Amino acid sequence: MLKVSDLHAYYGKSHILQGVNFHVGEGEIVSLLGRNGVGRSTTVKTIMGEVAPQGSIEFKGQEIAGKKSFEIAHLGLGYVPENRDIFPSLTVRQNLVLGMKSNKPQGRWNIEEMFSMFPNLAERGDVHGGALSGGEQQMLCMCRTLMGDPDMIMIDEPTEGLAPKIVEQLAQLLQEIANRGVSILLVEQKLSIALKISKRLYVMGHGKIVYEGTPESLLKADDVRGEWLEV
Amino acid sequence: MLEVFIFATLNGLVTGLLLFMLASGLTLIFSMMGVLNFAHASFYMLGAYVAYSISLYFGFWTGLIVAPLIVGLLGALIERYGLRRVHQSGHVAELVFTFGLAFLIEEAVQFFWGRDTKNYQTPDLLDFPLFTLFGQEFSAYRGFMMTISIGIFIALYYVLTKSRVGIIIQAAITHPQTVANLGHNVPLIFMGVFGVGTALAGLAGVIAGPVLTTFPGMATVLGSIVFVIVVIGGLGSLAGAFIASLMIGLLQSYAIASDVGMPDLLNLLGISFARDHPLNDLWTINLPQIAPVLPFLLLVLVLIFRPTGLLGKREE
Numbered sequence: 001m002l003k004v005s006d007l008h009a010y011y012g013k014s015h016i017l018q019g020v021n022f023h024v025g026e027g028e029i030v031s032l033l034g035r036n037g038v039g040r041s042t043t044v045k046t047i048m049g050e051v052a053p054q055g056s057i058e059f060k061g062q063e064i065a066g067k068k069s070f071e072i073a074h075l076g077l078g079y080v081p082e083n084r085d086i087f088p089s090l091t092v093r094q095n096l097v098l099g100m101k102s103n104k105p106q107g108r109w110n111i112e113e114m115f116s117m118f119p120n121l122a123e124r125g126d127v128h129g130g131a132l133s134g135g136e137q138q139m140l141c142m143c144r145t146l147m148g149d150p151d152m153i154m155i156d157e158p159t160e161g162l163a164p165k166i167v168e169q170l171a172q173l174l175q176e177i178a179n180r181g182v183s184i185l186l187v188e189q190k191l192s193i194a195l196k197i198s199k200r201l202y203v204m205g206h207g208k209i210v211y212e213g214t215p216e217s218l219l220k221a222d223d224v225r226g227e228w229l230e231v
Numbered sequence: 232m233l234e235v236f237i238f239a240t241l242n243g244l245v246t247g248l249l250l251f252m253l254a255s256g257l258t259l260i261f262s263m264m265g266v267l268n269f270a271h272a273s274f275y276m277l278g279a280y281v282a283y284s285i286s287l288y289f290g291f292w293t294g295l296i297v298a299p300l301i302v303g304l305l306g307a308l309i310e311r312y313g314l315r316r317v318h319q320s321g322h323v324a325e326l327v328f329t330f331g332l333a334f335l336i337e338e339a340v341q342f343f344w345g346r347d348t349k350n351y352q353t354p355d356l357l358d359f360p361l362f363t364l365f366g367q368e369f370s371a372y373r374g375f376m377m378t379i380s381i382g383i384f385i386a387l388y389y390v391l392t393k394s395r396v397g398i399i400i401q402a403a404i405t406h407p408q409t410v411a412n413l414g415h416n417v418p419l420i421f422m423g424v425f426g427v428g429t430a431l432a433g434l435a436g437v438i439a440g441p442v443l444t445t446f447p448g449m450a451t452v453l454g455s456i457v458f459v460i461v462v463i464g465g466l467g468s469l470a471g472a473f474i475a476s477l478m479i480g481l482l483q484s485y486a487i488a489s490d491v492g493m494p495d496l497l498n499l500l501g502i503s504f505a506r507d508h509p510l511n512d513l514w515t516i517n518l519p520q521i522a523p524v525l526p527f528l529l530l531v532l533v534l535i536f537r538p539t540g541l542l543g544k545r546e547e
Contacts (some may be wrong), residue, residue, distance in 0.1 A: 048412055068416075069408065073413060089399060144413070148414050151456060
């Protein structure tokens with residue numbers, strides 16, 4: 001589904017991504033782990049066209065490096081940003097409409113279905129996005145991206161600031177999304193959710209992938225966790 | 232007295248609604264792109280001239296539809312091939328660009344249409360009094376101007392707040408990258424908004440041309456007032472622009488219709504001056520004379536007491 005090869009990116013003169021390589025298969029949940037500042041968010045921003053890339057990014061067999069963000073989204077790649085970027089003056093329903101790529105909902109998801117999956121959002125359909133709790137905003141942001149019927153979504157730190165109960169719900173939702181054939185790249189700092197739902201995972205350090213494995217193998221790799229993950 | 236008040240109100244509403252049509256486009260462009268388009272009133276003038284030329288061959292009604300489309304298309308092309316490139320160099324470059332554009336359009340208008348006033352007429356279909364009150368006629372054309380302006384306000388309000396396009400525009404104002412990540416072509420949206428904004432200015436020119444005369448200085452006459460409206464209403468606020476347009480239209484209209492002056496005020500205070508006093512001109516000034524200054528006076532007051540404008544929000 002997604003294949004990133006020798007990806008480099010710069011912020012001014014700072015060399016942030018220094019040759020990132022990884023791939024995500026169809027229907028897979030893959031996690032990209034690492035401490036703050038190692039380049040995880042920059043990786044997804046570069047894939048999404050927000051940061052100028054050097055190297056190769058293939059999505060569904062097509063080279064997308066250098067394409068504009070809206071073109072990449074139209075190819076079926078969705079992105080849920082770290083800061084959620086809920087539109088505070090728009091209602092929940094309007095936020096969802098914004099995710100649709102055309103006037104009529106197409107593909108796997110529609111607003112009613114989203115509301116049935118998230119009764120909380122259904123009850124607050126006409127409430128402004130800015131009035132939602134952090135957890136509700138995270139769910140709304142994810143639903144908004146799904147409304148565009150992506151084949152793959154990249155989610156940047158979805159558990160940031162959420163209560164454990166909400167994180168649990170989020171994990172269930174991600175599993176449900178993957179069951180419907182949507183690949184997921186989960187960018188996380190916390191190991192718990194990644195170990196629980198990922199099929200494979202990558203660890204980043206100093207702008208590169210420093211470890212690739214399964215949740216089971218990472219649990220056994222004390223040296224990797226100690227050097228690159230634990231604070 | 233009552234008839235003066237009623238007609239001043241009606242004329243004020245006509246002027247205010249016309250000003251809103253111009254200010255709405257400017258507000259839309261500013262709120263989306265952060266561009267203060269100094270050439271906005273030039274598109275208004277261009278609308279009047281293009282419609283005048285079209286009306287000579289195909290009549291007023293064809294001009295009413297085609298001229299705004301031509302002006303809007305021109306605006307969209309200017310955004311795509313001019314402003315978008317200049318945008319990368321920052322706001323100062325944008326301001327200079329739109330300044331230059333205003334001069335360019337004014338010179339082009341004089342080059343193609345000449346410096347004289349054009350005989351752009353109201354259509355025969357609307358050349359009758361809509362109603363007569365206290366012996367004074369209110370022309371059907373002015374009623375038509377009000378209808379078009381109110382129609383534009385309702386349509387803009389509906390599109391911006393209820394439609395999917397409006398939701399995308401609102402979101403793109405504050406979060407352009409997020410909107411792009413959701414699959415929407417933000418530069419295309421910006422170009423469309425600039426095109427619609429200039430088309431609205433063109434439409435205002437089409438319907439104002441026959442009443443306010445079509446001449447090369449018409450952009451200068453309204454240009455500064457429109458900026459005053461946008462600032463008084465609050466930069467980027469459509470509702471604020473609507474209120475400020477009506478306020479200024481009514482304020483000017485009441486001032487022109489009134490016969491109050493300094494002598495009345497001085498008499499009230501029991502002060503009198505001889506006619507040969509060196510400052511006689513100042514003591515005999517009246518409200519209709521200072522009517523054109525009132526919008527700027529209002530601007531100063533608003534900037535002192537509410538710098539963000541009536542409905543503007545302070546930037547975080």
